[in-house]
Amino acid sequence: MTSVAHPRDRYDRPVGSLRLSVTDRCNMRCRYCMPEESYVWLPRASLLSFEELERLVRLFAISGVEKVRLTGGEPLLRHDLPNLVSRLRRVPGIRDLALTTNGILLDRWAEPLRNAGLDRLTISLDTLRPERLREFARTDRHPDVLRGIAAARHAGFTTIKVNAVIIRDYNLDELGDLLAFGRSEGVEVRFIEYMDVGGATRWSMDQVVSKQELLELIGRTHGPTTLLAGDPRAPAERFTLVDGTRFGIVASTTAPFCGQCDRSRLTADGTWFLCLYAEAGVDLRESLRRGASDAEICDQIRQTWEGRTDRGAEARLGQSERGALYPVEALRADPRREMHTRGG
Numbered sequence: 001m002t003s004v005a006h007p008r009d010r011y012d013r014p015v016g017s018l019r020l021s022v023t024d025r026c027n028m029r030c031r032y033c034m035p036e037e038s039y040v041w042l043p044r045a046s047l048l049s050f051e052e053l054e055r056l057v058r059l060f061a062i063s064g065v066e067k068v069r070l071t072g073g074e075p076l077l078r079h080d081l082p083n084l085v086s087r088l089r090r091v092p093g094i095r096d097l098a099l100t101t102n103g104i105l106l107d108r109w110a111e112p113l114r115n116a117g118l119d120r121l122t123i124s125l126d127t128l129r130p131e132r133l134r135e136f137a138r139t140d141r142h143p144d145v146l147r148g149i150a151a152a153r154h155a156g157f158t159t160i161k162v163n164a165v166i167i168r169d170y171n172l173d174e175l176g177d178l179l180a181f182g183r184s185e186g187v188e189v190r191f192i193e194y195m196d197v198g199g200a201t202r203w204s205m206d207q208v209v210s211k212q213e214l215l216e217l218i219g220r221t222h223g224p225t226t227l228l229a230g231d232p233r234a235p236a237e238r239f240t241l242v243d244g245t246r247f248g249i250v251a252s253t254t255a256p257f258c259g260q261c262d263r264s265r266l267t268a269d270g271t272w273f274l275c276l277y278a279e280a281g282v283d284l285r286e287s288l289r290r291g292a293s294d295a296e297i298c299d300q301i302r303q304t305w306e307g308r309t310d311r312g313a314e315a316r317l318g319q320s321e322r323g324a325l326y327p328v329e330a331l332r333a334d335p336r337r338e339m340h341t342r343g344g
Contacts, residue, residue: 004298006064009308015301016233016262017067018060020053021343022078023268024335028102029138030126032165033199033339036328040335046269050080052288054087056266059294061093063301069098069122071343073268076105082116089117098122100163100343104141106148110155120159121152122190127164127171128181136170149185160187161248166209167194175214176221183245190236190248196316196325197276198339203324211237211251218247233260256313264305265342273342274304277312277325281336 008014024042026034048056057068068088075081088097098120099113106123113121123145127133130142152160164171164178175191182189191214196203215225218241228238228246235257236248251257265273270285282304287297316322331337 004062004302007302007305009305011259011309011311013260013308014262015060015064015264015305017069017264018057018065019069019071019263019265019343020057021071021073021266021268021341022053022075022081022084023047023073024338024341025077026072026074026102026340027077027104027139027141028074030124030165031136031170031202032167032194035199035201036331039338039340040332042267042269042335042341046285048268048270048285048288050084050087052270052285053084054091055288055294056270056284056297057088057094058091059297059301061091062294062298063305066093067096067098068094069100069343071100071265073340074102074104075099076101076109081109082112085113085116085118096120100124101148103145103148104139105144107144107151110148110151110157114155114157118157120161121157122161122163123149123152123187124163124165125149125178126166127174128177129174132171149187153186162187162189163192163250164189165192165194166214168207168209172209172217175217179218179222179241179245179247182247183243188238188246188248190250192250193253195253195276196322198326198337198342199331200339201324201326201328201331205322208253210254211249212254214249215239233262235263252313254317256311256317258311258314261310267336267342269336271336271342272301272304273336274308275310275312276342277316278310281342 096119099118100122103123125145133142134140166172178189194208223242225239228240230238236250238248240246271281272284273281326337335341
């Protein structure tokens, strides 16, 4: 089909970046995402096929999306993921293809993903202490995560970021260790403020370590930090230390960046969320499976985005008594509210 005008929302934000969840399953149970003992999973028959995912990405690209990030759950649990990567690599207009993973299975898949055309990797690693990961995420596979990071470097990925959610009563004392790890391993660590979304049912504001406090703590032990120039639409602000070590901070909780947000999220069953905090999404799977044309789906994308007014993180910031976004019962009622379903 011919190109269409790229939509902009009510705040003049483009539809530039798509986070594409390929599965809601995960092999970890992190406290800020999946702390409960049992979950309501998306029916397997409802999950989009690779052909459907590729078609939607192509239509989003026609509508202006240039960046796609594969997420989950844990995306490496999706069978034959390099096949999907190679499909998306060939979509005209997609100039950046990334993946976020917990790294447990990355040792096996880093090289096939790189060969398939994946550009960048982000690996979650909240602690360098195996016993803490065991308590926090109910897994003994900390060594596998470290092997996955090494495999990513060996596979030739030049941009590898390591995400660490910092929680006051858990890992705040590891800032220096994580910075040293990033420096020694040639990866960039990003410290993320603890967010009150999805499965963070035990979230409280006193557990949040703000960007300001992170910079103060780092400055005390590592000297002055310098803010680096970067893409204003990127979620992380990037800094450098006097020794050249670079790191990032994602301050979604205390300093939201809604005004520049060009991201949206597509669940593995084809529900499109315009904001991480959105109560409901748009069912694109129904359009696909009822036989809607490319032009009809592009029009659906355009009209939906042009009506977007979401500034979810800013709205949460203004609440006087702020608690977790959803209680457990609300998550049970609609599993698409879970972070492991809609992607981080």
